[in-house]
Amino acid sequence: xxxxxxxxxxLATPAAAQNLVLGLxxxxxxxxxxxxxxxxxVFGAIKHESAVxxxxxxxxxVTVKGPDQATTVYRKDRRFGIWVNAATVEVDAAPSFYAxxxxxxxxxxxGDEADRYYxxxxxxxxxxxxxxxxxxxxxxxxxxxxxxxxxxxxYQLREWxxxxxxxxxxxxxVELPANLVEGAYEVSxxxxxxxxxxxxxxxxxxxxxxxxxxxxxxxxxQQPFYYGILSLIIAIxxxxxxxxxxxxxxx
Amino acid sequence: MQIYLPIAEVSVNAFLLxxxxxxxxILSGMxxxxxxxxxxxxxxxxxxxxxxxxxxxxxxxxxxxxxxxLAHFKRKTVDFRMGTVLLVGGLIGAALGVVVFNYxxxxxxxxxxxxxxxxxxxxxxxxxxxxxxxxAIRRTNAPAxxxxxxxxxxxxxHALPFKMKFRVSGLYIxxxxxxxxxxxxxxxxxxxxxxxxxxxxxxxIYLLGMPTKVVVGTSLFQIIFxxxxxxxxxxxxxxxxxxxxxxxLLVGGVIGAQIGxxxxxKMKAEQLRILLALMVLGVCSKLALDLLLTPSELYxxxxxxH
Numbered sequence: 001x002x003x004x005x006x007x008x009x010x011l012a013t014p015a016a017a018q019n020l021v022l023g024l025x026x027x028x029x030x031x032x033x034x035x036x037x038x039x040x041x042v043f044g045a046i047k048h049e050s051a052v053x054x055x056x057x058x059x060x061x062v063t064v065k066g067p068d069q070a071t072t073v074y075r076k077d078r079r080f081g082i083w084v085n086a087a088t089v090e091v092d093a094a095p096s097f098y099a100x101x102x103x104x105x106x107x108x109x110x111g112d113e114a115d116r117y118y119x120x121x122x123x124x125x126x127x128x129x130x131x132x133x134x135x136x137x138x139x140x141x142x143x144x145x146x147x148x149x150x151x152x153x154x155y156q157l158r159e160w161x162x163x164x165x166x167x168x169x170x171x172x173x174v175e176l177p178a179n180l181v182e183g184a185y186e187v188s189x190x191x192x193x194x195x196x197x198x199x200x201x202x203x204x205x206x207x208x209x210x211x212x213x214x215x216x217x218x219x220x221x222q223q224p225f226y227y228g229i230l231s232l233i234i235a236i237x238x239x240x241x242x243x244x245x246x247x248x249x250x251x
Numbered sequence: 252m253q254i255y256l257p258i259a260e261v262s263v264n265a266f267l268l269x270x271x272x273x274x275x276x277i278l279s280g281m282x283x284x285x286x287x288x289x290x291x292x293x294x295x296x297x298x299x300x301x302x303x304x305x306x307x308x309x310x311x312x313x314x315x316x317x318x319x320x321l322a323h324f325k326r327k328t329v330d331f332r333m334g335t336v337l338l339v340g341g342l343i344g345a346a347l348g349v350v351v352f353n354y355x356x357x358x359x360x361x362x363x364x365x366x367x368x369x370x371x372x373x374x375x376x377x378x379x380x381x382x383x384x385x386x387a388i389r390r391t392n393a394p395a396x397x398x399x400x401x402x403x404x405x406x407x408x409h410a411l412p413f414k415m416k417f418r419v420s421g422l423y424i425x426x427x428x429x430x431x432x433x434x435x436x437x438x439x440x441x442x443x444x445x446x447x448x449x450x451x452x453x454x455x456i457y458l459l460g461m462p463t464k465v466v467v468g469t470s471l472f473q474i475i476f477x478x479x480x481x482x483x484x485x486x487x488x489x490x491x492x493x494x495x496x497x498x499x500l501l502v503g504g505v506i507g508a509q510i511g512x513x514x515x516x517k518m519k520a521e522q523l524r525i526l527l528a529l530m531v532l533g534v535c536s537k538l539a540l541d542l543l544l545t546p547s548e549l550y551x552x553x554x555x556x557h
Contacts, residue, residue: 031255032255033254033255033495034252034253034254034255035253035255035262036253036255036262037262071552071553072359072552072553073550073551073552073553074359074550074551074552074553075549075550076546076549076550076551077549078545081543082367082542082543083542083543083544083545083546084360084363085359085360085362085363085551088359141550144548144549144550145550145552147550148548148550148551148552149552178253178255178261178262179260179261179262180260181260209257212257212495213255213257213495214257216257216258216494216495217257217258220257220258220486220490220492220494221490224486224487224490225483225486225487227486227492227494228482228483228486228487228492229483230494231310231482231486231492231494231497232310232313232479232482232483234314234494234497234498234501235310235311235313235314235317235479235482235497235501236313236314236317238314238318238498238501238502238505239313239314239315239316239317239318239321239501239505239508240317240318240321241505242318242505242506242508242509243317243318243321243322243505243509246509
């Protein structure tokens with residue numbers, strides 16, 4: 001495993017930051033018809049300018065953030081005996097996917113100030129708009145948003161999952177689920193010491209539909225009329241074909 | 252085998268979709284309903300976004316109805332004249348329905364209103380059909396000669412103008428009631444992602460007085476064109492028709508419909524009607540319970556702001 005990792009390290013051309021280098025096992029994820037999720041290896045190394053940092057207790061946080069989406073969270077309430085969406089909170093920007101991988105429990109390694117500045121934890125990432133409609137507890141809604149997405153594996157927090165070897169090499173696996181939204185995924189690495197971020201580096205992972213998926217999606221947006229006609233032709237020929245085949249069997 | 256749906260942007264099991272298509276296809280062939288009233292809620296349950304489920308289901312119904320109607324052409328059980336009159340109403344209704352659907356979507360209440368529509372329509376139609384079929388069965392079991400079957404009485408329907416002769420159905424009635432039935436069915440097709448057979452079939456039997464024999468083929472004939480029109484409207488205004496999803500559903504669906512048509516031809520009309528009534532009531536009560544019982548998760552997520 002370590003060898004494979006080192007080979008990958010050599011093959012990829014990691015971009016250099018001031019004192020962090022970072023690489024990904026794949027620079028792009030293609031969503032094809034049989035796409036069933038994907039594992040991305042995030043790896044890199046830390047360059048030390050003095051012996052002091054090498055001695056220190058260092059920690060690492062890796063985040064992968066999908067495209068932001070304007071999102072509405074609904075809460076049901078009983079009205080006239082039936083459960084209806086009675087209250088809503090609009091979230092201006094919530095990532096469609098967010099994974100955090102850390103070397104140790106995040107509360108032990110990340111200070112509040114650093115979190116506020118770098119926006120690492122979920123409550124910092126998700127930005128509800130100023131007011132909700134018909135309620136005052138916006139926090140309950142953002143918590144619900146996180147809970148639902150966590151259950152769907154769209155928001156992940158994996159403490160202890162990132163490995164930091166000899167304060168120099170690091171690696172972690174990020175599991176991308178099958179239900180991915182297209183777009184640029186931001187992969188960030190934060191190097192921490194004494195609950196402060198001492199270095200950071202970001203790169204982009206492109207997630208896009210490919211092949212048949214790409215073609216269908218483009219057609220539906222760019223030529224919706226022909227897309228509709230094609231859908232109907234397929235439907236009618238399938239219906240007619242099945243009927244013809246059954247006639248043959250009946251004779 | 253998981254398969255990624257390009258428009259719905261979710262990954263689902265391909266065999267699950269094929270199986271759902273097949274079962275619903277059998278029912279579609281048996282009863283002359285598009286099967287949408289079953290399929291659309293099932294698609295909600297497996298996580299397809301409601302807007303995509305409704306639009307794609309309209310496309311899928313085209314296929315299963317086409318397969319079904321060919322079998323009816325062969326047996327000459329399609330009243331083209333009546334079908335065309337119903338179709339005119341259907342196209343008007345579908346256009347109205349898409350406008351209403353897009354408006355509800357902007358309110359964020361499309362889910363609730365679609366479900367409420369299901370509960371109300373399925374409950375009323377299923378209940379009426381069930382009682383009527385029970386009575387019909389009781390009549391046929393009763394000793395002969397007690398109640399000679401009466402021809403439909405002259406009601407308000409026969410007083411309406413614009414009368415037209417429908418030879419295949421053996422009717423001479425005004426075109427107004429069939430057009431209205433068509434409009435209602437068209438609206439439902441666009442909003443609920445159904446063919447509307449579950450409401451058109453009883454309306455044709457009880458309201459228009461058409462013979463049960465031609466009802467199924469004629470309703471399928473109308474459904475094909477109305478759902479094709481609805482598909483085009485959703486594809487061009489909402490971009491919510493998922494071709495991949497439709498293909499998987501219709502491969503199962505068209506095969507099922509062929510089997511279903513053959514089963515249906517061997518059964519008595521009363522038996523068919525009572526079975527359909529039970530199915531309609533079953534789906535209705537499942538949806539009603541979802542609205543009435545306390546949900547396990549009170550919160551839900553929708554994309555996009557207002």
